[in-house]
Amino acid sequence: MSANTAMAEKYRNNFLKEIEEQVEMGDWVKMCMQCGVCSGSCPTNFQSAWEHPPQELFMMIRAGKREEVLTTTSMWNCTSCYNCIVRCPRKLPITHIMHGIAEYAHRLGMAPKMQPTRFFSGLFWKNCTHTGRVNELKLSMGLYFKDGFGAGIKEGMKMKDVALGLLKAKRLNPFELLGGHKCKDQKGIQAMLKKAYEIERSRKAAKMAG
Amino acid sequence: MTEHVATNETILVVGGGISGMTAALEAAETGKNVVLVEKNPALGGRTSQLYRYFPKLCHPTCGLEINLRRLKNNPRVRVLTLAEVTGIEGSTGNYTVSVKVKPRYVNENCTACGDCGRAVETMVDDPFNYNLGQHKAAFLPNAMAYPQRYVLDPAIIGTPDADKAKAACKYGAIDLDMKEETIQVKAGAVVWATGWQPYDAAKIQPYGYGRFKNVITSVEFERLADIHGPTGGKILRPSDGKEAKNIAFIQCAGSRDENHLRHCSRICCMASLKQTHYVREKYPEDGKSTIYYIDIRAIDRFEDFYQKVQADPSVSFIKSKVAKITEDEHGNPVCWGVNTEGYKRYTTPHDLVVLAVGMEPSVKGINIPGHIVADSSGFIEADPANGAVFGAGCASNALDVNRAVQSATAAALRAIQVVNKVAKAEA
Numbered sequence: 001m002s003a004n005t006a007m008a009e010k011y012r013n014n015f016l017k018e019i020e021e022q023v024e025m026g027d028w029v030k031m032c033m034q035c036g037v038c039s040g041s042c043p044t045n046f047q048s049a050w051e052h053p054p055q056e057l058f059m060m061i062r063a064g065k066r067e068e069v070l071t072t073t074s075m076w077n078c079t080s081c082y083n084c085i086v087r088c089p090r091k092l093p094i095t096h097i098m099h100g101i102a103e104y105a106h107r108l109g110m111a112p113k114m115q116p117t118r119f120f121s122g123l124f125w126k127n128c129t130h131t132g133r134v135n136e137l138k139l140s141m142g143l144y145f146k147d148g149f150g151a152g153i154k155e156g157m158k159m160k161d162v163a164l165g166l167l168k169a170k171r172l173n174p175f176e177l178l179g180g181h182k183c184k185d186q187k188g189i190q191a192m193l194k195k196a197y198e199i200e201r202s203r204k205a206a207k208m209a210g
Numbered sequence: 211m212t213e214h215v216a217t218n219e220t221i222l223v224v225g226g227g228i229s230g231m232t233a234a235l236e237a238a239e240t241g242k243n244v245v246l247v248e249k250n251p252a253l254g255g256r257t258s259q260l261y262r263y264f265p266k267l268c269h270p271t272c273g274l275e276i277n278l279r280r281l282k283n284n285p286r287v288r289v290l291t292l293a294e295v296t297g298i299e300g301s302t303g304n305y306t307v308s309v310k311v312k313p314r315y316v317n318e319n320c321t322a323c324g325d326c327g328r329a330v331e332t333m334v335d336d337p338f339n340y341n342l343g344q345h346k347a348a349f350l351p352n353a354m355a356y357p358q359r360y361v362l363d364p365a366i367i368g369t370p371d372a373d374k375a376k377a378a379c380k381y382g383a384i385d386l387d388m389k390e391e392t393i394q395v396k397a398g399a400v401v402w403a404t405g406w407q408p409y410d411a412a413k414i415q416p417y418g419y420g421r422f423k424n425v426i427t428s429v430e431f432e433r434l435a436d437i438h439g440p441t442g443g444k445i446l447r448p449s450d451g452k453e454a455k456n457i458a459f460i461q462c463a464g465s466r467d468e469n470h471l472r473h474c475s476r477i478c479c480m481a482s483l484k485q486t487h488y489v490r491e492k493y494p495e496d497g498k499s500t501i502y503y504i505d506i507r508a509i510d511r512f513e514d515f516y517q518k519v520q521a522d523p524s525v526s527f528i529k530s531k532v533a534k535i536t537e538d539e540h541g542n543p544v545c546w547g548v549n550t551e552g553y554k555r556y557t558t559p560h561d562l563v564v565l566a567v568g569m570e571p572s573v574k575g576i577n578i579p580g581h582i583v584a585d586s587s588g589f590i591e592a593d594p595a596n597g598a599v600f601g602a603g604c605a606s607n608a609l610d611v612n613r614a615v616q617s618a619t620a621a622a623l624r625a626i627q628v629v630n631k632v633a634k635a636e637a
Binding site: 033035036039040041053055056091 | 466533
């Protein structure tokens with residue numbers, strides 16, 4: 001049984017309860033009074049990025065729209081500007097709730113795979129934990145080639161002038177592609193990360209079981 | 211004026227608005243002696259600053275006139291204007307209250323003929339009109355002021371203007387030697403009816419009150435609509451004097467907000483619904499009102515009032531708390547937000563934005579002399595620890611005129627019971 005089916009089974013028709021127990025800061029969702037000031041204050045909302053603005057997501061959670069909420073790209077568009085938290089008349093930590101829902105959807109394997117924020121987060125984490133240092137060249141190239149080889153070349157050509165400028169200013173080292181720089185204690189950092197993964201895994205397992 | 215006998219069978223009422231006047235009169239009409247203390251030079255409070263009140267849309271002058279008549283006919287109420295309570299000592303049935311009385315510089319001889327006003331040249335801000343306009347420094351506080359007597363603004367004392375006023379008076383009513391004094395008043399019980407103040411809208415930073423001239427508060431809008439107001443009853447916007455025909459009303463400006471006032475101020479929805487009537491009255495052809503709201507709380511039995519406004523084609527309702535206001539190149543305030551019915555974004559310019567500001571109890575942040583139990587919003591609680599100090603009207607809760615009067619009557623009854631016990635008339 002997948003994590004998703006297990007959780008859907010556990011909470012049946014009470015998606016709000018699921019969010020309250022599983023999502024960081026999820027217990028605030030019930031406090032929303034649907035005034036809409038969060039969406040109105042959202043800098044991304046006046047572009048077409050948000051399918052469902054925050055207060056709509058909260059209402060969808062209360063209405064039990066589990067599938068729609070967990071698979072939407074909406075909360076992944078949050079830029080953590082904190083405008084909504086500052087203005088919310090009920091003091092909901094909306095930014096944190098958005099990240100909480102996104103993380104939970106990811107944990108259940110429901111998050112949209114190619115959503116750029118999600119994709120980039122994975123890429124960044126892999127990149128920086130690999131050697132203990134961020135390899136910027138590999139990171140940006142990974143993002144360019146996200147939608148395939150052709151698209152990557154096209155994206156790369158678009159940014160050509162910027163790259164050449166960086167090269168000239170010695171802000172970009174093409175040899176980084178061959179491994180790149182590392183932190184000194186490779187073994188130490190891997191041991192640290194392993195321990196952190198263990199702690200996280202046991203905590204989440206306890207939460208999902210509890 | 212300030213010499214009078216007060217005993218511990220006297221009831222002291224602090225605040226001469228609709229609540230304080232009611233409490234004073236109800237107590238006096240049962241035969242109790244009352245001292246009514248008012249900070250301003252005239253009675254009436256915020257009620258007198260309204261253009262009309264809901265639900266019948268009659269003018270407050272009517273209700274106030276009845277109360278003033280009762281007051282004039284009742285020798286048991288002593289009215290002290292320009293007076294503030296600075297200290298309360300003692301306990302139930304035996305209080306000594308210190309009252310600071312500011313000089314009016316005009317005595318009982320005044321006939322309100324207005325000669326001093328015509329003689330004086332200095333202009334000062336007019337707080338009765340929320341400083342939207344100015345008036346002469348020798349002035350009658352408002353058209354139906356009680357006492358019907360002029361006041362000299364302290365700013366002109368010691369200047370030639372004060373002498374001009376004195377010279378102009380045919381009745382010897384101007385006394386430039388009046389001094390501030392503090393008097394002691396004995397009282398068995400105190401009714402605290404200091405009312406409310408509009409929440410400081412400048413604190414709601416995204417709405418731009420104070421930055422954008424055409425963003426005003428609901429109390430200021432009352433003055434714009436009033437024929438005695440700064441525009442003579444025309445709804446003109448402050449920036450350029452243009453007729454404001456497309457008006458936005460923003461509900462919960464400060465209320466129901468943990469960052470500002472945590473309580474619902476109760477009156478604002480009805481006040482905005484009422485104010486849409488002003489727009490239609492002044493601009494019957496092309497007036498347009500838009501109410502931005504979280505949910506309309508037409509308190510009490512006023513749902514029918516709301517339904518009638520809903521049926522009006524010149525009024526539209528948008529279910530949304532406005533996120534921010536900006537100003538376009540024509541000086542029009544622009545409302546930004548998301549309509550939560552359908553989750554549609556809007557960016558809508560208006561001629562004028564009226565913020566339905568919340569009610570903040572006047573006692574909040576002010577040191578009421580003596581120990582008073584208040585709730586988390588600062589309203590006085592009915593708590594035995596308060597002894598015989600009773601909250602009335604908007605000092606005790608966010609109330610409309612009708613409920614404030616009920617609350618004041620209740621407070622008067624509590625005060626009467628205390629002084630009856632003092633007089634051994636009640637066990």
